Structure formats: structure tokens, C-alpha cells
Amino acid sequence: MLWGKLVGTDKIQILVVDDDEDDIYLICDTISECPGNSYSVRTSNKPPEAAEILRQGGVDVVLCDYVMGSVTGIDFITAARAEGIDVPIILLTGMAAGSADQAALEAGASDFISKTNMTSEVIDRAIRYSIANTERHRLFQTVLNNVNAAVALIDRDQQPTLWNPEFGELAKNHANDSGCEADIEAFAGEMLAAKRTISIGGRVLDKNVSNTPDNGVVIILHDVTEHVEALREREKAENRAAHLAMNCSLTSLPNRNAFSERINSEIADAKSQGREFYLLNLDLNKFKEVNDIYGHNKGDLLLIEVAQRLSDCCQGDDYIARLGGDEFMAIQTKPPGSTDLPSLAKRIGLSVDTSIQVDDILVRTGVSIGVAVFPHHGETAEELMSKADIAMYRAKADPINRIYAYDEEMDRNVRETMKIGQELRKAVENGCIDVYFQPQADFERGETIGFEALARWNHPELGPIPPSTFIPIAEENGLITELGELALTRACEIAAGWDNSLSVAVNISPVQIRHVDLPALVHSVLLKTGLPPSRLELEVTESVLIDDESRALHALRGIKNLGVSIALDDFGTGYSSLSTLISFPFDKIKVDRSFVEQLGHNHQADVIIRAIIGMAHQLGFKIIAEGVENREQIEFLLRERCHEMQGFFIGRPVPADNISEYLASSKTSGIRQQSIVRNENDEINKRRAV
Numbered sequence: 286m287l288w289g290k291l292v293g294t295d296k297i298q299i300l301v302v303d304d305d306e307d308d309i310y311l312i313c314d315t316i317s318e319c320p321g322n323s324y325s326v327r328t329s330n331k332p333p334e335a336a337e338i339l340r341q342g343g344v345d346v347v348l349c350d351y352v353m354g355s356v357t358g359i360d361f362i363t364a365a366r367a368e369g370i371d372v373p374i375i376l377l378t379g380m381a382a383g384s385a386d387q388a389a390l391e392a393g394a395s396d397f398i399s400k401t402n403m404t405s406e407v408i409d410r411a412i413r414y415s416i417a418n419t420e421r422h423r424l425f426q427t428v429l430n431n432v433n434a435a436v437a438l439i440d441r442d443q444q445p446t447l448w449n450p451e452f453g454e455l456a457k458n459h460a461n462d463s464g465c466e467a468d469i470e471a472f473a474g475e476m477l478a479a480k481r482t483i484s485i486g487g488r489v490l491d492k493n494v495s496n497t498p499d500n501g502v503v504i505i506l507h508d509v510t511e512h513v514e515a516l517r518e519r520e521k522a523e524n525r526a527a528h529l530a531m532n533c534s535l536t537s538l539p540n541r542n543a544f545s546e547r548i549n550s551e552i553a554d555a556k557s558q559g560r561e562f563y564l565l566n567l568d569l570n571k572f573k574e575v576n577d578i579y580g581h582n583k584g585d586l587l588l589i590e591v592a593q594r595l596s597d598c599c600q601g602d603d604y605i606a607r608l609g610g611d612e613f614m615a616i617q618t619k620p621p622g623s624t625d626l627p628s629l630a631k632r633i634g635l636s637v638d639t640s641i642q643v644d645d646i647l648v649r650t651g652v653s654i655g656v657a658v659f660p661h662h663g664e665t666a667e668e669l670m671s672k673a674d675i676a677m678y679r680a681k682a683d684p685i686n687r688i689y690a691y692d693e694e695m696d697r698n699v700r701e702t703m704k705i706g707q708e709l710r711k712a713v714e715n716g717c718i719d720v721y722f723q724p725q726a727d728f729e730r731g732e733t734i735g736f737e738a739l740a741r742w743n744h745p746e747l748g749p750i751p752p753s754t755f756i757p758i759a760e761e762n763g764l765i766t767e768l769g770e771l772a773l774t775r776a777c778e779i780a781a782g783w784d785n786s787l788s789v790a791v792n793i794s795p796v797q798i799r800h801v802d803l804p805a806l807v808h809s810v811l812l813k814t815g816l817p818p819s820r821l822e823l824e825v826t827e828s829v830l831i832d833d834e835s836r837a838l839h840a841l842r843g844i845k846n847l848g849v850s851i852a853l854d855d856f857g858t859g860y861s862s863l864s865t866l867i868s869f870p871f872d873k874i875k876v877d878r879s880f881v882e883q884l885g886h887n888h889q890a891d892v893i894i895r896a897i898i899g900m901a902h903q904l905g906f907k908i909i910a911e912g913v914e915n916r917e918q919i920e921f922l923l924r925e926r927c928h929e930m931q932g933f934f935i936g937r938p939v940p941a942d943n944i945s946e947y948l949a950s951s952k953t954s955g956i957r958q959q960s961i962v963r964n965e966n967d968e969i970n971k972r973r974a975v
């Protein structure tokens with residue numbers, strides 16, 4: 286550091302460059318008279334040689350003649366500065382100070398001394414002044430080079446006088462961007478004119494300009510790329526959060542928040558324009574089962590696919606949102622005067638009510654749609670949604686029509702059903718569901734062989750509520766699993782107490798097969814109650830196999846493996862698919878009551894029962910007819926060789942306490958049946974004899 290030499294003991298190295306030996310002598314002499322003897326001097330009378338000495342380093346200051354043959358002192362300075370040598374150079378001249386002075390300073394001279402008034406004081410002052418100045422300049426340059434910005438000093442004539450490497454680098458990048466030569470002056474001019482935020486070479490720069498005392502300016506360009514990127518990221522995150530706040534993350538459909546904004550604005554618009562619109566409440570059928578059976582992952586995939594189909598059904602202003610789970614809402618403008626169901630509902634029905642491939646499984650869910658119309662069914666979002674909900678529940682209960690528009694009667698029914706559902710829950714929880722037993726008899730032996738267990742609910746205010754009312758409600762609200770377990774346990778407990786080998790038949794809902802590990806449940810109930818498996822029969826309907834054949838078959842096999850028998854209930858009413866009969870080795874087929882009651886009145890019923898019984902014989906199933914109420918029916922069934930019967934003719938469902946009484950009195954009916962059998966045989970023998 287030259288500051289040290291200025292104040293310390295190390296001598297300051299001076300290089301004197303002059304083509305005139307006399308002048309060199311004179312200059313050295315004057316220097317030697319400088320106070321403090323703090324200078325050591327080297328000399329050269331040839332500018333190229335002097336330049337070489339400078340290059341080698343060690344020189345602290347140069348005293349250079351202005352005119353050296355063909356080379357001027359300004360040439361010397363210009364060449365040194367071009368090489369990046371920033372050693373202070375003081376020009377000495379015999380000429381009077383004036384324009385040359387200015388030219389020398391502009392070329393980079395540190396000072397200018399006239400040889401005519403060159404004294405040791407003048408030289409000493411000029412040297413110290415130049416060194417101090419250069420040192421200050423170097424410090425400034427160091428700061429400039431290390432500042433974390435591109436900086437340039439522009440003079441009042443708009444010429445860049447000083448800039449740091451960062452600024453030079455930017456000028457190069459800018460030239461690259463625009464495909465022209467790097468030019469500091471042009472670049473500085475552009476930067477002065479540019480807006481506050483500038484983009485160069487993929488970087489974002491923030492420009493600051495401040496004035497200098499001599500009417501120039503300092504341009505400072507800060508690299509704010511990272512900051513801008515962070516801001517962009519933040520903006521993206523904010524947008525994402527805003528999207529999530531209004532959209533469902535799984536399906537990307539608008540969510541409940543978005544829907545509630547939309548329906549309120551739709552109501553406001555429709556009110557002001559005097560128009561109507563439909564509100565659709567959509568609920569996937571069997572979604573819970575897909576989730577329960579195949580897992581939530583598959584359930585999610587199903588929702589994504591359904592959401593896509595729902596979106597694809599939308600046309601024009603149609604709007605669809607997912608409120609949660611498998612619940613969706615849609616809005617469609619109603620054409621003036623139209624009495625039709627919304628076209629969107631029909632499109633959705635067609636699109637969703639088909640098989641849907643979810644990963645490796647094929648599911649058929651379908652959708653139930655309830656429709657409410659603004660303003661007829663409500664003028665607030667809440668009212669409309671509740672009406673559409675009621676209509677949707679009505680649609681859910683109908684296996685064929687899946688789209689229902691709201692009406693008032695529906696409202697009454699749904700409210701009643703909901704009330705009954707709540708009270709049924711209490712009854713099940715408190716064990717207030719009773720089980721009655723209806724006898725089943727064998728034709729051939731003419732005696733009672735067992736009982737069908739039938740659930741009974743005696744409502745404290747409404748009186749007995751038939752199972753045909755409360756079982757579907759229990760199936761709809763999920764109560765059936767508890768109710769079914771209660772009925773099964775109670776039936777097995779009671780049957781285990783009978784001191785004979787009578788069997789008990791218990792009805793099992795398809796919902797139980799889907800949601801409960803039935804073989805495990807039956808096994809534990811048998812263990813708990815001590816009923817031998819051979820005395821238990823479960824009655825299932827065909828719908829079990831239609832809904833999900835593989836799961837149902839698996840459960841039925843598991844139950845059969847326990848030694849429990851399985852009867853196919855209500856045969857003839859559902860699909861009555863023959864494939865059902867061969868898909869599982871049922872122990873028994875129950876011919877539905879609706880056929881039995883038409884025997885003798887409807888020729889077709891006669892033919893169907895005859896065919897069912899014949900087929901059961903061929904396939905090796907036992908066959909039982911239910912709903913047998915009179916002698917004619919018995920005679921027909923006997924003739925057709927039906928194995929067993931159940932019905933009011935031999936006994937109505939009775940409480941468990943009445944069974945022994947029934948059994949005692951039923952001996953008569955047993956005899957009666959035997960006599961029927963005997964009479965029938967006599968009849969046949971008579972005919973043969975004739």
C-alpha cells in the first residue's frame with residue numbers, strides 16, 4: 286500500500302522518463318532536494334524501455350516528459366493505461382500549462398508540472414498528491430469491484446467514466462442478447478433510458494440512478510433474479526392455495542366453497558333476470574361399497590373418473606361441483622316454460638350409468654339425481670339444496686328411475702322415512718327389535734321341520750311397523766348390519782333352546798354380505814349360542830349375486846363350509862336368472878309368495894311353479910313354497926312334489942314364547958297334512974284302478 290510509503294520509512298520508487306539526459310539530471314537533482322529523502326529514483330530515456338520497467342512492477346510513481354521525439358508523454362500514458370497499469374504518472378513539460386494540461390488529465394495523467402517552475406517542493410507535493418489520489422482511486426475501484434451490483438459513473442456529457450467488471454459483464458450479455466458488439470457507452474445510454482426493471486441474459490435487474498455533484502449520474506443495477514423468483518414462487522403458491530380453497534384437490538372440480546358462491550350468485554342473477562334454473566343433487570350409487578371392498582385408492586380413482594365424465598357432460602353455462610365424498614351438485618339454466626327434467630341430468634345418467642374401468646376392476650355404480658327448480662322449490666340456496674336432496678333420496682330408492690324432480694309428497698315421505706330411521710336406530714341400539722318365528726313343514730312327513738326367524742319392531746307410538754318398511758330403511762342407512770346381527774344372534778339363541786332338531790332360517794340382507802365378514806360372524810354366533818351349524822339356514826336373495834358375484838360367492842362358500850345351509854329366498858321375483866342357480870350350490874329354493882297366492886287363479890303362475898319345482902328336482906335342490914294359505918295351494922304343491930311349505934295355513938309368525946304351544950297344537954296340522962297326503966294317494970290309486 287502506497288499510503289504506508291507516504292507516511293512510513295520505505296522509499297517511494299520514482300521512474301523518470303525523459304529523452305533528454307540533461308533534463309533527467311536536473312529532475313533527479315531537484316528530487317534529491319525534496320524534504321525527508323524519501324524517494325529512490327530510476328531513470329530511462331527511452332519510452333519503450335520505461336514501459337518495460339513499469340510492467341515489471343515496483344514503480345510507485347512516474348515523472349514523464351511531455352515530448353520525447355516522436356512519442357509524447359500522452360502516448361506513453363495512454364499505452365500504460367491500456368495495459369491496465371494504474372501507477373500515477375505526472376507529466377513534465379517545458380510548455381506553458383493550458384490545453385495540453387486538460388488532454389494529459391483526460392489521458393490519465395495524475396498531475397502536470399511545468400519544467401520552468403519545477404522546484405523540489407512542487408515535485409514533492411505533486412508526487413504525494415498523485416499517490417494519495419491514485420490510492421483513493423484504487424480503494425474506490427476495489428469497493429466498486431466488490432460491490433454486489435453493476436455500477437457505472439456517467440459524466441454530465443453522458444459518457445461512462447468509471448464502471449465495475451459487473452457492469453462490463455452486463456454490457457457483454459446485453460450485446461449477446463441483442464446480437465451486437467459490446468459497447469459500454471451505448472449500454473450505459475440504454476440503461477439510463479431503461480425502465481426500473483430490466484431483463485438481461487435471463488437475469489432480472491433493478492435499476493437505481495442517483496446524481497453526482499458534478500451533474501453526472503451513478504447507475505446501480507441490482508440483480509434481483511432470486512428475489513423475483515421467490516416472489517413468483519410465492520405468487521404461484523398463493524394461486525395454488527387459492528385454487529385449493531375453491532377446488533377439490535382430488536378431482537379439481539369446484540368445491541363446496543366455490544359452489545356456495547356460485548349458487549348464491551346464480552340465485553341473484555336469476556332473480557334479477559326473472560329466469561329459472563335447475564339445481565341437481567348427484568350421489569353415486571354403491572360408492573361406499575367400492576371403497577369398502579376395493580379400498581380407498583380405487584374409490585379415489587372412481588371419483589376422478591366420474592368427475593371427468595360429469596365435466597364432459599357440461600355444456601354452455603352448466604356448472605358442476607364436488608361437495609365431498611360422492612356428493613356432487615350441478616346447476617343448469619332452465620329453458621322458459623320447459624316441463625322436462627334437465628338435459629344435463631339425462632346426459633349424466635347416460636354417461637355414468639355404464640361400466641367404469643377403475644385400474645384392474647370394472648365397476649358399475651350409476652348415479653341418483655334429485656332435481657329442484659328455482660324459484661318454485663325454494664328461493665334460498667339452503668331450501669333448494671334440501672329439496673334437491675329429498676328428490677335424490679327418492680331417486681336412490683328407485684332401482685329403475687334414477688332421476689327425480691322434487692314434489693311435496695316426496696318431501697313428506699322422506700321426512701317420515703328419516704324420522705323412522707332415527708327411531709329405528711334407537712330401537713336397534715336398545716335391543717328393542719324382536720324376532721318372531723314362522724313354522725316350515727315337510728310335505729312328506731307332514732310335520733314341522735323348522736321356523737323362519739322374522740324381525741319385528743313394535744314402535745311405542747306407531748305400533749307394529751312391518752319389516753318391508755323398516756328393513757329397506759335399515760339397509761339404506763347402514764343399520765342393517767347391527768340389526769341383522771341382532772336378529773341372527775337372537776334366532777340362534779332361541780333355536781339352541783329347543784329340545785329337538787328343528788332348524789331355524791334367518792334372513793340375510795345383501796348389504797350384510799357386502800359389508801360384514803359374514804362367515805366369521807356366523808361362526809362366532811354359533812359358538813356363542815351353541816346352536817349346531819346343521820340346524821341353521823340362511824336365506825339370501827338373488828340380488829346378492831347380481832350386485833357383486835365374486836364377493837358374495839366367497840362369503841356363501843365360507844358359510845357353507847361351516848356346515849350351515851343356504852336357501853335362495855323369493856325365487857321368481859328378481860332376475861330369476863338360471864345362471865344364479867348354477868353359480869352356487871344352494872340347499873334350498875324358496876318359491877315366492879306372489880306365485881303361490883295366484884295358484885288356481887292364474888294359469889301362468891301354475892305353469893311357472895310347476896317349472897320351478899321340476900327344475901329344482903332335476904338340479905337336486907330342495908324346494909319350499911312360502912305364503913301357503915289354503916288347501917288348494919297345498920294340493921297343487923303336493924301334486925307337483927314340492928318338498929316343503931311355509932304359510933299362514935300351518936302357522937303365522939309367533940313370538941319365541943309361543944313356539945312350544947304351537948308345536949303341541951301343530952300335531953293336528955301334521956295329521957291334517959298327512960291325511961291330505963293319504964287322500965291324495967288314495968285319489969291317485971283310485972284313478973289308476975279306473
Ligand code: C2E
Pocket residue numbers: 723738739740741751752753756769772792793794824854855878911912913914931932933934938
Ligand atoms: P321373507 O323372507 O320372504 O319372509 C316371508 C314373509 O312372508 C314374512 O313377512 C312372512 O310373515 C310373510 N308370510 C309368510 N307366510 C305368509 C302367508 O301365508 N301369507 C302372507 N300374506 N304372508 C306370509 P314379514 O315378516 O313381513 O317379512 C317381510 C320380509 O322382511 C321378509 O320376507 C324378509 O325379506 C324381510 N325380513 C324379515 N325379517 C328380516 C331379518 O331379520 N333380516 C332381514 N335381512 N330381512 C328380514
Ligand code: MG
Pocket residue numbers: 737792824854
Ligand atoms: Mg325369508
Ligand code: MG
Pocket residue numbers: 854855875877878911
Ligand atoms: Mg321370501
